Amino acid sequence: xxxxxxxxxxxxxxxxxxxxxxxxxxxxxxxxxxxxxxxxxxxxxxxxxxxxxxxxxxxxxxxxxxxxxxxxxxxxxxxxxxxxxxxxxxxxxxxxxxxxxxxxxxxxxxxxxxxxxxxxxxxxxxxxxxxxxxxxxxxxxxxxxxxxxxxxxxxxxxxxxxxxxxxxxxxxxxxxxxxxxxxxxxx
Amino acid sequence: xxxxxxxxxxxxxxxxxxxxxxxxxxxxxxxxxxxxxxxxxxxxxxxxxxxxxxxxxxxxxxxxxxxxxxxxxxxxxxxxxxxxxxxxxxxxxxxxxxxxxxxxxxxxxxxxxxxxxxxxxxxxxxxxxxxxxxxxxxxxxxxxxxxxxxxxxxxxxxxxxxxxxxxxxxxxxxxxxxxxxxxxxxxxxxxxxxxxxxxxxxxxxxxxxxxxxxxxxxxxxxxxxxxxxxxxxx
Numbered sequence: 001x002x003x004x005x006x007x008x009x010x011x012x013x014x015x016x017x018x019x020x021x022x023x024x025x026x027x028x029x030x031x032x033x034x035x036x037x038x039x040x041x042x043x044x045x046x047x048x049x050x051x052x053x054x055x056x057x058x059x060x061x062x063x064x065x066x067x068x069x070x071x072x073x074x075x076x077x078x079x080x081x082x083x084x085x086x087x088x089x090x091x092x093x094x095x096x097x098x099x100x101x102x103x104x105x106x107x108x109x110x111x112x113x114x115x116x117x118x119x120x121x122x123x124x125x126x127x128x129x130x131x132x133x134x135x136x137x138x139x140x141x142x143x144x145x146x147x148x149x150x151x152x153x154x155x156x157x158x159x160x161x162x163x164x165x166x167x168x169x170x171x172x173x174x175x176x177x178x179x180x181x182x183x184x185x186x187x
Numbered sequence: 188x189x190x191x192x193x194x195x196x197x198x199x200x201x202x203x204x205x206x207x208x209x210x211x212x213x214x215x216x217x218x219x220x221x222x223x224x225x226x227x228x229x230x231x232x233x234x235x236x237x238x239x240x241x242x243x244x245x246x247x248x249x250x251x252x253x254x255x256x257x258x259x260x261x262x263x264x265x266x267x268x269x270x271x272x273x274x275x276x277x278x279x280x281x282x283x284x285x286x287x288x289x290x291x292x293x294x295x296x297x298x299x300x301x302x303x304x305x306x307x308x309x310x311x312x313x314x315x316x317x318x319x320x321x322x323x324x325x326x327x328x329x330x331x332x333x334x335x336x337x338x339x340x341x342x343x344x345x346x347x348x349x350x351x352x353x354x355x356x357x358x359x360x361x362x363x364x365x366x367x368x369x370x371x372x373x374x375x376x377x378x379x380x381x382x383x384x385x386x387x388x389x390x391x392x393x394x395x396x397x398x399x400x401x402x403x404x405x406x407x408x409x410x411x412x413x414x415x416x417x418x419x420x421x
Binding site for chain 2: 052183
């Protein structure tokens with residue numbers, strides 16, 4: 001059977017999908033690891049922020065690189081105080097911010113190890129299909145050998161790097177189109 | 188092991204679909220980079236621990252009084268590409284009310300809001316992948332995409348299957364709606380058969396006597412069982 005076709009979330013999803021602001025917190029009080037905040041900004045091809053009509057979803061491993069999921073051989077040991085999933089709408093300024101911990105390294109293909117990363121999905125009015133990207137942490141020594149980052153032309157890799165700021169906030173700009181367009185992945 | 192073959196050409200909309208104006212400044216212009224599936228893509232949010240309330244799948248019972256409009260039942264199965272039911276999938280639904288108005292601060296369509304209708308619900312599929320909602324048939328509504336543009340009546344669906352790869356947001360339409368051939372959102376899907384699969388069918392078996400018409404809507408998520416003749420996507 002052929003998978004069902006994707007359709008846009010449209011502009012009016014928030015009462016259905018993002019009413020629960022608790023989904024901005026991935027790491028509960030007892031979660032292990034380095035506590036950080038991830039601050040997203042979403043821009044369209046005109047450079048304008050997406051005013052409240054984009055949604056960001058996150059899926060990330062815990063601080064030891066484990067996903068609480070049957071496919072992960074280490075999943076049973078995943079941190080019970082960490083839920084891995086986040087979802088927020090963008091503000092009128094196109095911004096949203098998650099509380100989480102820095103993810104650990106996850107196994108990659110062929111015995112490799114992936115650099116710490118957060119899987120990011122972008123939904124918005126004007127996107128008939130959602131977009132997948134990945135957030136990596138600028139300056140992390142593991143980035144150089146990451147098997148996925150190395151699939152990306154060197155000149156575009158910087159679009160996948162979150163920038164460190166004050167108070168453990170990492171800033172990640174998503175540019176849907178145009179100069180410095182974010183790298184998106186076909187899964 | 189579940190594998191996730193590439194989606195068949197034509198079954199999914201492109202990012203740039205000129206008749207849908209909002210895609211012009213939001214569609215990426217650079218080619219997407221093919222990502223071999225790692226543990227990050229083969230895992231995904233599991234919703235088993237999030238309790239679903241008793242009336243979460245009945246949008247007509249979220250307020251003390253019944254909402255205005257035509258009560259309907261929408262039911263179906265969530266399937267994988269082998270046609271097997273996907274159990275434990277979270278299905279979220281949201282929609283406009285019977286007059287074609289969303290309960291959203293920026294929906295300024297001059298149609299009445301209904302104090303007894305929010306328009307959001309959710310369900311988790313049963314062991315056979317089945318789900319069921321009771322709701323109100325949404326109205327068509329105008330939008331500014333092109334002159335005299337109207338969206339056909341539709342329900343928004345959001346689904347989490349077993350993996351990041353199976354995430355799906357789509358829309359369900361109603362049979363015999365004259366607005367369907369004019370709609371640039373559904374029209375974004377190139378393949379006619381794929382468009383048709385987003386149109387529900389009237390089903391007398393789902394219809395509840397003296398109560399509500401029933402519509403069937405099955406949803407297929409990515410993923411199939413690996414066989415010795417198939418290799419996982421490189």
